[in-house]
Amino acid sequence: MDALDVARWQFGVTTVYHFLFVPLTIGLSVLVAILQTMWHRTGNERYLKLTKFYGKLFLINFAMGVVTGIVQEFQFGMNWSDYSRFVGDIFGAPLAIEALVAFFLESTFIGLWIFGWDRLPKRAHLASIWAAAIGTNLSAYFILAANSFMQNPVGYRINPDSGRAELTDFPAVLTNKVALITFPHTLAGSFLVAGSMIVAVGLWHVIRNRDSADTDAYRFATKFGSWVVLVASAAVLFTGDIQGKIMTDVQPMKMAAAEGLYTTESPASFSVLTIGSLDGSREVFALKIPYLLSFLGTGDPHGTVRGIDDLQAQYATQYGPGSYTPIIPVTYWSFRFMITFGLAAGAIALLVLWSQRKGRTPSSKWLLRAGLAMPVLPLLANSFGWIFTEMGRQPWIVFGEMLTRNGVSRSVSLTEVLTSFTAFTLIYATLAVIEVKLLLRYAKAGVPDVTDQPPADDTDDAERPLAFAY
Amino acid sequence: MELTTIWFLLVAVLFTGYFILEGFDFGVGMLLPVLGRDDRERRVLINTIGPVWDGNEVWLITAGGAMFASFPEWYATLFSGFYLPLLLILLALIARGVAFEYRHKRPEASWKRRWDAAIVIGSLLPAILWGVAFANILRGVPLNAEHEYVGGLFNLLNPYALLGGATTLALFLTHGAVFIALKTTGDIRERAGALAVRLGVGAAVLAVGFLTWTLSIRSSAAAVVLAVGAALALLGGLAAARVRREGWAFTGTAVAIGLAVATLFAALFPNVLPSTLDAAGTLTATNAASTPYTLKIMTWVAVIFTPVVLGYQAWTYWVFRKRIGVANIPQH
Numbered sequence: 001m002d003a004l005d006v007a008r009w010q011f012g013v014t015t016v017y018h019f020l021f022v023p024l025t026i027g028l029s030v031l032v033a034i035l036q037t038m039w040h041r042t043g044n045e046r047y048l049k050l051t052k053f054y055g056k057l058f059l060i061n062f063a064m065g066v067v068t069g070i071v072q073e074f075q076f077g078m079n080w081s082d083y084s085r086f087v088g089d090i091f092g093a094p095l096a097i098e099a100l101v102a103f104f105l106e107s108t109f110i111g112l113w114i115f116g117w118d119r120l121p122k123r124a125h126l127a128s129i130w131a132a133a134i135g136t137n138l139s140a141y142f143i144l145a146a147n148s149f150m151q152n153p154v155g156y157r158i159n160p161d162s163g164r165a166e167l168t169d170f171p172a173v174l175t176n177k178v179a180l181i182t183f184p185h186t187l188a189g190s191f192l193v194a195g196s197m198i199v200a201v202g203l204w205h206v207i208r209n210r211d212s213a214d215t216d217a218y219r220f221a222t223k224f225g226s227w228v229v230l231v232a233s234a235a236v237l238f239t240g241d242i243q244g245k246i247m248t249d250v251q252p253m254k255m256a257a258a259e260g261l262y263t264t265e266s267p268a269s270f271s272v273l274t275i276g277s278l279d280g281s282r283e284v285f286a287l288k289i290p291y292l293l294s295f296l297g298t299g300d301p302h303g304t305v306r307g308i309d310d311l312q313a314q315y316a317t318q319y320g321p322g323s324y325t326p327i328i329p330v331t332y333w334s335f336r337f338m339i340t341f342g343l344a345a346g347a348i349a350l351l352v353l354w355s356q357r358k359g360r361t362p363s364s365k366w367l368l369r370a371g372l373a374m375p376v377l378p379l380l381a382n383s384f385g386w387i388f389t390e391m392g393r394q395p396w397i398v399f400g401e402m403l404t405r406n407g408v409s410r411s412v413s414l415t416e417v418l419t420s421f422t423a424f425t426l427i428y429a430t431l432a433v434i435e436v437k438l439l440l441r442y443a444k445a446g447v448p449d450v451t452d453q454p455p456a457d458d459t460d461d462a463e464r465p466l467a468f469a470y
Numbered sequence: 471m472e473l474t475t476i477w478f479l480l481v482a483v484l485f486t487g488y489f490i491l492e493g494f495d496f497g498v499g500m501l502l503p504v505l506g507r508d509d510r511e512r513r514v515l516i517n518t519i520g521p522v523w524d525g526n527e528v529w530l531i532t533a534g535g536a537m538f539a540s541f542p543e544w545y546a547t548l549f550s551g552f553y554l555p556l557l558l559i560l561l562a563l564i565a566r567g568v569a570f571e572y573r574h575k576r577p578e579a580s581w582k583r584r585w586d587a588a589i590v591i592g593s594l595l596p597a598i599l600w601g602v603a604f605a606n607i608l609r610g611v612p613l614n615a616e617h618e619y620v621g622g623l624f625n626l627l628n629p630y631a632l633l634g635g636a637t638t639l640a641l642f643l644t645h646g647a648v649f650i651a652l653k654t655t656g657d658i659r660e661r662a663g664a665l666a667v668r669l670g671v672g673a674a675v676l677a678v679g680f681l682t683w684t685l686s687i688r689s690s691a692a693a694v695v696l697a698v699g700a701a702l703a704l705l706g707g708l709a710a711a712r713v714r715r716e717g718w719a720f721t722g723t724a725v726a727i728g729l730a731v732a733t734l735f736a737a738l739f740p741n742v743l744p745s746t747l748d749a750a751g752t753l754t755a756t757n758a759a760s761t762p763y764t765l766k767i768m769t770w771v772a773v774i775f776t777p778v779v780l781g782y783q784a785w786t787y788w789v790f791r792k793r794i795g796v797a798n799i800p801q802h
Contacts, residue, residue: 064568070527073534084546089542093539093764095535096532096771100775101775108524409553411553411619420557465798470573
């Protein structure tokens with residue numbers, strides 16, 4: 001074990017952890033904004049109750065996303081300083097723009113929304129949650145544009161004197177075809193999480209809290225969330241399909257590694273699962289769908305999909321001796337887990353909708369269990385998706401330009417990075433337990449009473465309690 | 471003006487804004503057990519910064535991002551070199567940020583006590599460590615010819631840097647007390663006002679000592695003028711605090727912190743991170759900078775969006791301009 005390994009583990013752990021909170025923030029900000037808009041349009045208190053209820057869960061989660069995000073920005077410089085030097089000219093710009101354009105919008109307006117119930121005119125208050133939601137979604141775009149440069153570098157040249165990457169075409173970086181497809185794919189995955197969360201909490205109240213006066217609201221939430229999940233599932237599949245074709249084009253090794261495809265095939269079949277060696281190089285049993293991989297990768301059922309051995313040989317000639325193959329068991333299985341867990345959430349959403357057809361009230365214990373599992377499934381799918389896309393890029397930190405091992409900070413010792421990795425792991429684990437307990441507590445508490453709404457003006461008496469206070 | 475100079479100024483402005491804004495957030499956090507005698511009073515204190523602390527912290531994220539984009543070498547060397555202090559700052563900001571949001575989520579006294587501790591320590595550590603870090607940037611650190619930091623942790627804990635840490639600590643405490651006096655009513659307001667004057671005297675002594683030492687390490691005409699301005703602003707703020715002119719007192723401490731940070735940047739320019747070893751290791755606004763193309767794009771983005779951000783952040787402060795007191799704290 002050396003400092004490089006620990007730095008990689010730290011980046012992996014802190015990033016996957018950060019991305020447990022981000023999808024819920026991305027998705028729920030918009031869905032809460034939609035619920036509040038429905039309240040404004042209809043005046044129906046049911047929507048106000050749901051806005052406040054899911055808004056509370058949204059905020060418990062939001063705080064975690066914010067604080068774990070700062071770590072990510074600092075970590076490039078702290079642990080990957082040679083990487084930062086190499087790509088700073090290109091990579092720093094979207095990060096800075098993300099902060100200036102998106103984070104300020106998000107954090108300022110979230111504060112206005114949390115504390116502004118009795119301080120802002122109704123419409124300005126509604127606009128605040130929309131502004132925060134837009135900021136959150138914009139930030140996803142800029143960070144994905146930065147990440148896409150690492151997958152498929154565009155709009156740059158290597159300065160022969162300094163050996164560094166220099167920006168030559170910023171619009172090309174922002175319209176990187178990998179970024180343009182990863183953005184909707186990530187958003188769809190985020191709405192899958194947010195919709196699932198709304199369903200799980202709503203369904204629990206529908207089934208276990210039958211006598212509640214608010215059953216009507218929970219039933220609505222359950223259906224609303226299920227539809228979000230279904231639409232998001234379709235979007236995930238659609239964008240994922242396009243992404244696969246782009247990946248075959250710009251990172252063929254990643255596609256081959258996703259499949260454990262060692263030899264170039266045309267037509268290539270899609271391996272559903274393999275029993276044998278973990279990396280699929282020796283198979284005892286394999287379930288394969290003919291033509292499917294060719295179709296997924298190229299759009300043509302007879303298309304050629306290049307194999308790992310072939311690409312390895314080509315890269316060794318192109319970039320010099322060395323291994324250019326990712327860890328196949330990781331890519332092969334993370335790719336399958338991503339798809340399976342993602343689809344499972346969609347399937348459960350269908351069951352939930354079916355259980356409520358024509359005004360029926362679901363009561364099945366099994367449906368409740370499946371419903372409660374729902375938020376976990378897309379979270380796992382998201383995590384495996386990221387593990388796949390980042391591990392599939394290895395050994396490169398910037399594909400074709402810089403190896404991961406050359407990007408690490410030379411001045412940071414093993415002791416230092418072990419210290420930070422331990423500290424982050426401990427504080428993150430503690431906070432995870434606290435966060436989940438709080439979410440469960442507030443999810444069980446149910447929708448709040450909204451009969452006593454203070455008037456939205458700031459002229460009356462100074463003794464009035466705040467509508468919201470920490 | 472050259473693009474690299476413009477970006478040096480912009481990074482300086484972002485850090486200055488960060489220290490002015492989060493300076494009072496840190497101060498409020500540290501004074502929680504001092505000025506908040508019971509839970510309701512502590513909630514009053516936390517709620518003075520409740521709607522704004524997150525937006526204030528984004529100044530740091532933007533400063534870091536701007537540094538990465540405009541001076542990648544500076545960002546890379548500084549962040550990897552100051553590894554452990556930055557780690558502590560990150561852990562502090564994590565605990566503190568979550569604490570604001572979670573503290574009121576359960577009624578138990580033990581629960582609140584733990585989050586109060588997170589807020590106090592989470593505010594105290596960065597308040598000291600930012601001073602230590604910026605003093606070291608100004609003083610210079612051992613960088614080899616490849617701009618790698620070779621100094622180790624204890625090199626950063628020199629007397630000058632520790633004085634820097636004590637100075638930011640005292641300034642932020644004063645700034646926080648003044649802010650609390652400005653934003654609260656009743657008893658807390660009185661106590662905060664009195665405390666601000668006492669803290670301010672200590673802060674003034676430390677600040678004058680630190681800025682004098684700073685100017686003896688490196689200096690420029692602009693830095694001297696800014697340092698004198700900082701001292702005058704602080705004294706003015708204290709005089710206003712004594713007679714309970716809270717708006718003016720806050721203006722004074724805000725300007726003092728702003729000018730003190732500006733002094734450091736003015737004394738530093740055109741270097742961004744001097745090396746105490748071979749001069750070839752020194753990072754300057756020129757050799758640490760991005761290409762003119764990147765700087766030009768970033769300049770356009772900054773010119774368009776900075777006024778918008780300033781506009782809506784200022785509006786937030788206007789929306790939440792009312793003082794709060796214990797009577798305004800809801801039961802749960």
